[in-house]
Amino acid sequence: METLVMVIGLMAVTVACVALGERWKLPYPILMLLASAGIACIPWLPTLEIDHELILPLFLPPLLFATAQRTDWSVFVTRWPTLLVLAVCLTAVTAGAVAGATLLLVPGIAVPLALMLGAMVAPPDPVAVEAVAGPAKMPRRLLSMLQTEGLFNDAVAIVLFSAALSALTGTGTLGLGIAADFVIGAVIAVAIGFLLGFLYRVTGRVLTSTAARTAMSVVVPFAAYILAEELRASGVIAVVVTALETKRRARAEDSEARISRATFWDVATLLVTGIAFGLLGMQLREVVVEEGWGVLDYLPVAALICVLVIGIRVVAMLVIRPVARLDAGEVLGWRDSVVLTWCGMRGLATLALALAVPSSSVTGADASYRNLVVVVACTVLLVTLVPPGLGLGRLLKLLGRQDDGSIAEAEVQELSLRARAAAMEAIRERFEESEELSDRELAALKGRFSGLNRELDTATRAMAALTPEGQQPDPELRRKVEEKVERRAKGRELMATAQTVGLDAARGEVLQARSERGVDPEAADQVLRQLDLMMLASPPRVRGGR
Numbered sequence: 001m002e003t004l005v006m007v008i009g010l011m012a013v014t015v016a017c018v019a020l021g022e023r024w025k026l027p028y029p030i031l032m033l034l035a036s037a038g039i040a041c042i043p044w045l046p047t048l049e050i051d052h053e054l055i056l057p058l059f060l061p062p063l064l065f066a067t068a069q070r071t072d073w074s075v076f077v078t079r080w081p082t083l084l085v086l087a088v089c090l091t092a093v094t095a096g097a098v099a100g101a102t103l104l105l106v107p108g109i110a111v112p113l114a115l116m117l118g119a120m121v122a123p124p125d126p127v128a129v130e131a132v133a134g135p136a137k138m139p140r141r142l143l144s145m146l147q148t149e150g151l152f153n154d155a156v157a158i159v160l161f162s163a164a165l166s167a168l169t170g171t172g173t174l175g176l177g178i179a180a181d182f183v184i185g186a187v188i189a190v191a192i193g194f195l196l197g198f199l200y201r202v203t204g205r206v207l208t209s210t211a212a213r214t215a216m217s218v219v220v221p222f223a224a225y226i227l228a229e230e231l232r233a234s235g236v237i238a239v240v241v242t243a244l245e246t247k248r249r250a251r252a253e254d255s256e257a258r259i260s261r262a263t264f265w266d267v268a269t270l271l272v273t274g275i276a277f278g279l280l281g282m283q284l285r286e287v288v289v290e291e292g293w294g295v296l297d298y299l300p301v302a303a304l305i306c307v308l309v310i311g312i313r314v315v316a317m318l319v320i321r322p323v324a325r326l327d328a329g330e331v332l333g334w335r336d337s338v339v340l341t342w343c344g345m346r347g348l349a350t351l352a353l354a355l356a357v358p359s360s361s362v363t364g365a366d367a368s369y370r371n372l373v374v375v376v377a378c379t380v381l382l383v384t385l386v387p388p389g390l391g392l393g394r395l396l397k398l399l400g401r402q403d404d405g406s407i408a409e410a411e412v413q414e415l416s417l418r419a420r421a422a423a424m425e426a427i428r429e430r431f432e433e434s435e436e437l438s439d440r441e442l443a444a445l446k447g448r449f450s451g452l453n454r455e456l457d458t459a460t461r462a463m464a465a466l467t468p469e470g471q472q473p474d475p476e477l478r479r480k481v482e483e484k485v486e487r488r489a490k491g492r493e494l495m496a497t498a499q500t501v502g503l504d505a506a507r508g509e510v511l512q513a514r515s516e517r518g519v520d521p522e523a524a525d526q527v528l529r530q531l532d533l534m535m536l537a538s539p540p541r542v543r544g545g546r
Contacts, residue, residue, distance in 0.1 A: 014274025068243035125347025126150030197245025426505030
């Protein structure tokens with residue numbers, strides 16, 4: 001019961017942090033980190049323990065899946081050289097440099113434990129950056145680059161962490177074979193992602209229940225991660241590829257399932273992140289209780305590691321700036337380079353890896369070093385998240401890089417026009433050889449797809465008003481009324497058919513545009529959501545028929 005109470009309590013703290021963040025215009029991950037530090041100071045709280053082997057499978061798959069679904073393959077195709085340097089090379093270099101510095105600063109620490117620390121603090125986190133960037137009004141193109149970088153750098157960090165953990169526990173060795181294992185594991189993981197993406201599409205066509213489809217989207221990321229890990233492949237890459245494939249294979253008619261999934265994953269992201277931060281606070285409390293004032297001895301090492309981590313990112317961004325590219329071949333300017341350097345925030349991956357360090361497998365002299373590793377990782381997380389997160393808005397304003405929303409609005413408007421044109425073209429083709437729809441009715445449809453949402457006239461009420469109450473209607477008048485009502489009813493059916501045809505075409509056009517180079521997936525998702533809501537607001541015969 002204590003475990004359940006703690007989990008519910010952490011969820012409640014998460015909700016409170018989100019509410020305060022919206023009110024104070026602060027990123028909720030920062031408030032959650034500070035709240036977890038406060039939780040660590042409460043002595044009477046029970047300890048919430050989770051097997052270290054379950055930490056990564058529990059926390060990484062859902063958050064990576066939710067984040068990856070906000071991007072598209074076209075983004076990776078456009079930026080792959082830059083992302084390869086940031087996600088793979090920079091992560092590996094940072095991990096190696098931190099491991100080397102730890103060996104120099106802490107004599108006697110085991111090499112695998114030092115490498116585990118390097119892997120913990122190496123990868124910036126896409127979830128933290130996204131939450132921080134929203135209130136700060138970061139340009140979408142920069143946020144998209146940070147998101148895509150964060151999706152794959154976790155894979156490199158986890159491979160290094162797992163190899164070091166195997167060496168520490170005596171089940172493996174460290175060597176150059178790590179690179180070969182990573183490449184082989186990545187290939188297997190990609191294959192798993194494509195396979196599960198295909199199965200997701202097939203299953204989605206069989207299932208008719210929206211709840212079942214939403215549940216399937218919950219099962220898939222965990223299945224991808226566990227299957228990949230069992231085959232000694234990269235679970236992170238498998239989850240990301242699965243997410244990209246499920247999004248790429250989306251169908252226009254799945255409006256209700258799309259909205260249901262999006263709502264669920266918004267909630268899941270908040271709660272899972274909150275529980276992870278709460279667990280970190282409890283982990284810190286255990287270290288403090290065990291070490292006492294000796295924890296202060298770790299702070300000089302932690303400070304030097306923080307300087308090293310930040311310095312490596314600064315140098316890396318200076319080196320890649322001349323060759324880095326954004327959308328449509330746009331060169332990375334120095335202001336954008338400063339923003340990307342500033343946003344090297346650590347988050348969930350660092351949290352999960354710090355929590356995944358097994359206390360039972362680290363014995364003897366390495367036990368105190370294990371506490372040092374956890375303290376240093378948490379210090380890096382604090383230093384790279386809190387000050388940059390609080391100062392990002394001021395930095396963007398100083399550099400003149402705050403997004404006023406005009407670019408996103410223009411992209412949404414352009415996609416909306418494409419959707420509207422596709423809808424009207426489909427309607428014209430459907431009624432090409434028929435005069436069943438008048439110009440007025442076509443104009444009404446055009447207005448609906450422009451967002452006006454006009455309601456059709458209620459002919460029956462209007463006609464009924466022609467007959468005074470308590471009198472029998474004139475037969476001729478009644479015949480005319482019935483004819484007019486019948487025409488109106490037929491017009492309604494035709495409008496319903498036209499609306500279905502138009503909405504299907506519009507959604508199909510947006511889904512196609514989402515995969516095109518230069519199109520912001522977030523803008524496409526925004527337009528698609530509006531079209532989905534229009535479909536759900538339509539009469540049942542529109543949603544259910546063709």
